[in-house]
Amino acid sequence: MRKVNNWDDWIDFFGVWQQNIGLERKEVKDFDFGILFGKPEEKEIEFGHYKGQNKWKTLMHIPDQRIRDSLLNLIVYQGDTEFASVEQQRNLLQNAPSDYDLQSILRVMCEEMRHGWQMSYLLCEHFGDEGKREAQKLLERNALEGQRLLGSFNEAVNNWLDFFTYTQFIDRDGKFQLQMLSTSSFEPLARSMGPMLKEESYHLGTGNNGLLRIIKAGVIQPELMQKFFNKWVPTAFDLFGTDGSSSAHWAYVWGLKGRFDERENPTEADQGALNETSRGLYRDEVVRLVERLNRYIDDRDRWLKIPDMKFNRNIGDYAHQHFSIDGEEISADRYPAYLETVLPSDEEYKTLADLQKENIWIEPRKVA
Secondary structure (H helix, E strand, O other): OOOOOOHHHHHHHHHHHHHHOOOOOHHHHOOOOOOOOOOOOOOEOOOOOOOOOEOEOOHHHOOOHHHHHHHHHHHHHHHHHHHHHHHHHHHHHHOOOOHHHHHHHHHHHHHHHHHHHHHHHHHHHHOHHHHHHHHHHHHHOOHHHOOOOOHHHHOOOOOHHHHHHHHHHHHHHHHHHHHHHOOOOEHHHHHHHHHHHHHHHHHHHHHHHHHHHHHHHOOOOHHHHHHHHHHHHHHHHHOOOOOOOHHHHHHHHOOOOOOOOOOOOOOOOOOOOHHHHHHHHHHHHHHHHHHHHHOOOOOHHHOOOOOOOOOOOOOOOOOOOOEOOOOOEOOOOOHHHHHHHHOOOHHHHHHHHHHHHOOOOOOOOOOO
């Protein structure tokens, strides 16, 4: 790729990226990848060292280069996840179980691309040559080659059970991240979040409704669904970052990223455990969602559950340690064999592929 020198250059690269990953459908080409800003919810910085000062409208208003660097990093990571998810999901366009599901995944993918477009605009508009370089890199890294910045976004989304589990749990982490950025001291970032959160809510509904439709159809058994929960949920826990994170601490001190419940929570933030607190709130939310799904499974012994936060982690205090999905410690020599019993196997992927050819595995839904 040639160098991105301006926003128009980036738009050209975006078109090349779409072409390279095979997204040349009319529905994608006709989608309006616009820049959307919500109205300012708060004019003043809401927490941290600069609380009470006016929110920063440009980098020139930010008083410290370290704050600018941290802000750049937050925007890059957010943008990277948006383009990665499209790369992960694109092959599912070839085998949607219905026109309804095809429309749903196309909407999800287009809105994720728009979110990446929005983050790239902020980089190009506000961060000079460095921002343009980073915006270009967002289109150069590739999930299918394991190059994305966060673990969940290098995992394979091989089938529609993957997709519905992904949108239920990974997109729900996205909701948490967007909500935490919605209180940012950098006004253009904060105002980007409102429209993104509205779009993200559809993605979460797609995942939850898809899983419910699978349960109601009764073809894919809860035991197999559980294995996909075991695959994706630990990666979602990882997305909240390391325990005792200094990066999260300083992002809060500088007002760049708040707590998930920042505006509703009157208590003082525990700045040494921001990631752990968010991870706990996320776990509480997904536990409640799974409890609702279980209402449609008659046999309590087959109920779905959220794996323990210690299971199969790659980031944080429990990274690369050996715990079961119930949080029980397992010896290192037994752990690989244990994982084979609780994660989807090659044979189970093949079974799912065969089932999904028949279009009897999910409750039908018609286009409205």
